[in-house]
Amino acid sequence: MAIKFGTDGWRAVIGEEFTFGNVRLVTQAIADFVKGSLGDKPREPAPCLVVGFDTRFLSDRFAIEVAQVLAANGIRVYLTEADCPTPVLSYAVKSLGADGGVMITASHNPPRYNGIKLKASYGGAVGPDVAQRVEECLAANLAQGREPRTVGYEEALAGGAIQRFDPSPDYLSHLRTLVDLEAIARSGLRVLVDPMYGAGRGYLRGLLEEAGCRVKEIHGEMNPGFGGIHPEPIERYLRALIEEVKGGDWDVGLATDGDADRIGAVDGDGDFVDPHHIFALALRYLVEERGWSGAVVKTVSTTQMVNRLAERYNLPLYETPVGFNHICDLMLTQDVLIGGEESGGMSIKGHIPEGDGILMGLLLLEIMASYGRPLKAILDDLEAEIGRFHCARRDLRVRALAKAEMVERLKAKAPSQIEGLKVRGIDDRDGVKYLLEDESWLLIRPSGTEPVLRIYAEASSPEAVERLLRFGENLADIA
Helix, strand or coil, X not given: CCCCXXXXXXXXXXXXXXXXXXXXXXXXXXXXXXXXXXCCCCCCCCCEXXXXXXXXXXXXXXXHHHHHHHHHCCCEEEEECCCCCHHHHHHHHHHCCCCEEEEECCCCCCCCEEEEEXXXXXXXXXXXXXXXXXXXXXXXXXXXXXXXXXXXXXXXXHCCCXXXXXXXXXXXXHHHHHCCHHHHHHHCCEEEXXXXXXXXXXXXXXXXXXXXXXXXXXXXXXXXXXXXXXXXXXXXXXXXXXXXXXXXXXXXXXXXXXCCCCEEEEECCCCEECHHHHHXXXXXXXXXXXXXXXXXXXXXXXXXXXXXXXXXXXXXXXXXXXXXXXXXXXXXXXCEEEEECCXXXXXXXXXXXXXXXXXXXXXXXXXXXXXXXXXXXXXXXXHHHHCCCEEEEEEEECXXXXXXXXXXXXXXXXXXXXXXXXXXXXXXXXXXXXXXXXXXXXXXXXXCCCCEEEEEEEECCHHHHXXXXXXXXXXXXXX
């Protein structure tokens, strides 16, 4: 059995590799790492971890198994009373002063998956060094035939080793300090919310109802199979949100993924607004309207719009591999204004170093309220200022890939030009990214969370993007 942590934790198919037995094994390895990282001396009080879970099939039961193993190893556990978003769990880790957290979720992956995300004491993802050490603990336990320790749930609850709690009040209070809910309420915006049956259900709706906004939530009931929907807030999975916005009297639609650490949006005409544009709008707003400054962090798969804005404002720009853990590292060491990914995970100064779709949805509403114009008009203004950019991603199902071998192959056969444009550089920090002379680009990289090859492109028109994606498919040659 080879359990490996990818871009953001361990994920596997429920009932195949993601089983109760394997979850106990992984949790024992987490417990061994936590206790080992404290040194030889027992600590008082005992180390503490926060455990949360999303709405997926059996997530609540997996979370209880995790809590039981941790408690049996002398680790105090705060276990959420109900499903909660990953950023809520992460904020609880920091607000409670815990040593870390365990979130049962497969985030945006298809319904058949579940997973484990590990959170550090600062409320963000652990680094790859920690993931590697947990894997080493797991391998050692398996090699020596050590079984996971466990304790009865009721016994641990009665003894105080496991405490159930509601993480939402502290998190919601914090959000109210980051976003101007009163301005959103005064705007009279009509908001349609789609949590995609995920753990974000009720959060945006509740805050907006509290502010007095007209808001409606769809797909907010408990449905562990996500209604057959892939819970990722990208255009092809948001048809219901798009159609309802088109058919109703709504100014904007907001969508979060399975664990609500990602954001997607739909404007008042029912046109999808991708995270690239949300990132760019947020950056422009925070600088020009709030007067904020600081570094800008983006992943290699994120739009050049961010580069142009950072250059305009004379802000430091960092580009990282895909995965919010890389953004998190910089948010911990630099004065970061905003950090984000193409996939919709973003965070801002003053928040935890964690992607947060709820926060970014509210910030987008504040932007609309501040400008007092439809989202489409605000986007038109942005494009008039910095140029028009179109981005797209194609996901190809594949068998297991040797990522290093693919990168070397793509570098070795790198073309001198693509679609008549000179290749001015190659970036291999995560997959292979071909940088073209007109600022367009093509990126080919294996996913770190599922057996998928992702091909990304950005250009000045949808037609040019489509040509780049086709070129990328042929170049990858995975048939």
